[in-house]
Amino acid sequence: MYSYKEIGLVNTKDMFAKAMAGKYAIPAYNFNNMEQMQAIIQACVETKSPVILQVSKGARAYADKFILRNMARGAVEYAHELGCDIPIVLHLDHGPSFEVAKDCIDNGFSSVMIDGSHLPYEENVALTKQVCDYAHQFGVTVEGELGVLAGVEDDVVAAESHYTKPEEVKDFVEKTGVDSLAISIGTSHGRCKFKPEQCTRNADGVLVPPPLAFDVLEQIEKMIPGFPIVLHGSSSVPMEYVRIIEQFGGKIPDSVGIPEEQLRKAAQSAVCKINIDSDGRLAMTAAIRKFFAENPDKFDPREYLGPARDELKKMYMHKNINVLGSAGHALD
Numbered sequence: 001m002y003s004y005k006e007i008g009l010v011n012t013k014d015m016f017a018k019a020m021a022g023k024y025a026i027p028a029y030n031f032n033n034m035e036q037m038q039a040i041i042q043a044c045v046e047t048k049s050p051v052i053l054q055v056s057k058g059a060r061a062y063a064d065k066f067i068l069r070n071m072a073r074g075a076v077e078y079a080h081e082l083g084c085d086i087p088i089v090l091h092l093d094h095g096p097s098f099e100v101a102k103d104c105i106d107n108g109f110s111s112v113m114i115d116g117s118h119l120p121y122e123e124n125v126a127l128t129k130q131v132c133d134y135a136h137q138f139g140v141t142v143e144g145e146l147g148v149l150a151g152v153e154d155d156v157v158a159a160e161s162h163y164t165k166p167e168e169v170k171d172f173v174e175k176t177g178v179d180s181l182a183i184s185i186g187t188s189h190g191r192c193k194f195k196p197e198q199c200t201r202n203a204d205g206v207l208v209p210p211p212l213a214f215d216v217l218e219q220i221e222k223m224i225p226g227f228p229i230v231l232h233g234s235s236s237v238p239m240e241y242v243r244i245i246e247q248f249g250g251k252i253p254d255s256v257g258i259p260e261e262q263l264r265k266a267a268q269s270a271v272c273k274i275n276i277d278s279d280g281r282l283a284m285t286a287a288i289r290k291f292f293a294e295n296p297d298k299f300d301p302r303e304y305l306g307p308a309r310d311e312l313k314k315m316y317m318h319k320n321i322n323v324l325g326s327a328g329h330a331l332d
Contacts, residue, residue, distance in 0.1 A: 001106050001138070002069070002106065002107050002108045003108070003138065003139075004090060004108050004109060004110035004139075004140065005139070006108070007069070007072055007073045007076060007090075007108050008073070008076035008077075008088075009072060009076065009088055009089060009090050009108070009110040010087045010088065010089060010110060011089065011110045011111055011139060011140060011141040012026075012052070012089055012091075012110075012111050012141045012143075012179065012180065012228070012273070013141055013179065014087075015050050015052075015087055015089065016179075016180060016228040016272045016273065017228075018329065018332045019050075019228075019272035019273075019326070019329070020226065020228065020270060020272050022325075022329060022332065023267070023268045023325070024267055024268075024272075024324060024325035024326050024329060025231075025263075025266070025267035025271055025272055025273060025274045025324045025325065025326065026050055026051070026052055026272060026273045026274070026324070026326055027044070027049060027051055027052065027274065027276065027316070027319055027320055027324050027326055028051075028052035028054050028091065028093075028230075028273050028274060028275045028276065029051065029052070029053065029054060029276055029277075029280060029316060030054040030055070030056060030059065030093060030275075030276075030277040030280065031053055031054070031055070031059070031071075031280075032058075032059045032062050032063055033063065034071065035284075035305050035308060035309040035312070036280060036284070036309075036312060037053070037071055037074070037075055037078075038078070038309055039309045039310075039312035039313040039316060040053065040075075040312075040316055041075050041078050041079050041082070041086075041088075042082065042313045043312075043313045043314075043316035043317045043320060044079070044086050044316070044320065044330070045079050045082040045083065045084045045086055046082075046317060047317050047320040047321055047326075047327035047328070048084060048086070048327060048328050048329070048330040048331065049086065049320040049324075049326040049327050049328070049329060049330055050086055050087040050088075050089075050326060050329060050330050051086060051087075051088055051089070051326075052088075052089040052091050052111070052273065053072060053075060053088060053089065053090050053091065054091050054092075054093040054275065054277070055068055055090065055091070055092060055093060055104075055109075056092075056093045056094055056277075057094065057095070057096055057100060059093075060100075060104075065103070065104070065107055066107070068090075069090075069107050069108040069109075072088070072090040072108065073108075075088055076088055084330060084331075086330040087330060089110050089111050090108065090109045090110050090111070091109065091110070091111040091112065091113065091143075092104040092109055092111070092112040092113055093113055093275070093277075094113060094115045095112050095113050095114045095115060095131070096115065098114070098127060098130050098131055098134075101114050101131045101134075101135070101142075102131075102134055105134065105135050105138060105140050109140065110139075110140060110141070111140060111141045111142070111143065112131065112135060112140060112141075112142055112143070113142070113143040113144070113145070113182065114127060114128050114131040114142060114143075114144060114145075115145050115182075116128055116144070116145065117145040117146060117147060117148050117182075117184075118148065121168065121172075124144075124145075124146070124172075125172060125175050125176055128142070128144040128172075128176040128178055129175060129176045129177060132176055132177040132178055132179075133177070136177065141179040141180070142177075142178050142179050142180075143178065143179065143180045143181070143182055143230055143273075144172065144176055144178040144180075144181055144182065145181070145182040145183075145232075146164045146165070146168055146169060146172055146181060146182075146183060146184075147162055147163055147164030147165070147182075147183055147184025147185075148162040148184055162184060163184050163185060163186075163213055163216050164183040164184045164185065164216065164220060166216060166219035166220045166222075166223050167223070169181060169183075169220050169223050169224050170223045170224055173224055173227060179228065180227075180228035180229070180230050180272075180273065181224070181227065181228070181229055181230065182229075182230040182231070182232050183216075183217070183220060183229055183230070183231070185212050185213040185214070185216045185217050185231070186210065186211070186212040186213050187212065187231055187232060187233035187234050187258055188233045190233075190278060191235070191237050191242075191252060191255045191256075191257070191278050191281075191282065192254055192255060192256060194207070194209045194210065194256050195254075196254050198210055199256060206239055206256075207254060207255075207256040208256075209256050209257075209258065209259065211262060212258070212262050212266065214265070214266075217229070217266070217269060217270075217271070218269075220270075221269065221270045225270075226270070227270065228270065228272045228273065229269070229270045229271045229272065229273075230271070230272075230273040230274075230275070231263075231266055231271050231273070231274050231275065232275045233258075233275065234258050234263055234266075234274045234275055234276055235257050235258065235276050235277060235278035235279040235282075236257040236258055236259065236260050236263065236279060236323075237255050237256055237257025237258075237278060237279065237282065238257075238279060238282065238283075238315075239255075240286075241279075241282040241283055241285070241286040242255045242282065242286075244286035244287075244289065244290055245282065245285055245286050245289055247290075248289040248290055248292075248293040249289060249293070250285070250289060257278070257279070260322070260323045263323050263324070264322075264323055264324075264325070267323070267324050267325050268325075274324055276319060279315060279319075280312055280315070280316075283308075283311045283312050283314075283315045284308040284311065284312055286311065287304075287307045287308040287310070287311040287312075288304050288305075288307075288308050290307075291303070291304045291307050291308075292304065
């Protein structure tokens with residue numbers, strides 16, 4: 001057993017309570033490698049924001065669980081070196097089973113998500129409770145999920161979204177003992193969060209998505225007042241990155257995300273954690289494609305990963321300051 005406390009991490013309990021009281025959301029940024037981690041920590045230290053470092057099942061397979069654990073330790077020490085001991089959570093994103101969640105808890109994660117949303121309701125309850133019962137022995141917080149998000153993210157695939165049923169949330173929270181709840185109100189995974197036929201197009205031909213179902217969110221808030229809510233699939237898919245990628249040889253048609261003004265609105269409600277993954281992938285890919293197009297003779301990874309890291313940092317700072325409202329709250 002390797003406790004997250006030995007690494008210098010925190011769980012989400014106090015972090016979420018402060019976010020709800022302050023009407024902002026905690027950024028939950030996915031990472032797979034050193035440059036992503038550095039960009040996240042640099043951005044959050046400079047903006048004085050708490051942060052959740054998210055790791056998917058795919059990231060664990062790519063980077064190795066022991067390397068990720070020590071990267072989290074490095075993130076804590078790096079933040080200190082940069083001058084601000086921001087609160088940092090290491091979180092399992094979309095845990096597929098009790099075994100994977102347990103392995104993360106045993107190896108230094110301070111928070112885990114168990115995703116039983118694809119299961120029948122009672123099976124989701126049983127699985128989530130099993131994880132909570134184990135995690136809470138060690139002070140690890142647990143995120144559950146009700147409702148299904150469409151799209152693709154690593155091994156998480158769903159053809160259609162199904163909104164969370166407000167009438168189920170109180171029973172689910174009480175039976176499982178879960179610490180936060182991911183809901184479905186129209187967000188989705190990946191860079192194509194909506195089909196073109198679900199959207200309109202503006203004068204420039206850019207897809208404009210339908211609004212999130214804030215009426216469903218409001219019903220959920222009434223059923224479980226003061227309970228931490230999480231939004232997955234909340235990348236805004238910036239068109240500036242899409243255009244750069246396509247300008248330099250990429251083909252990612254019909255990309256569309258969640259408008260930032262809707263995420264700002266959500267962050268002022270009971271939504272206290274907003275997951276952002278695709279935006280980071282797009283920012284990094286855009287910077288690397290542009291670099292190679294302009295510097296075809298270069299082959300040193302530091303020369304192209306450096307600009308990618310800088311672009312990531314800029315994007316994360318923007319999210320903290322202008323979208324989530326978490327900037328300035330690290331030391332609350």
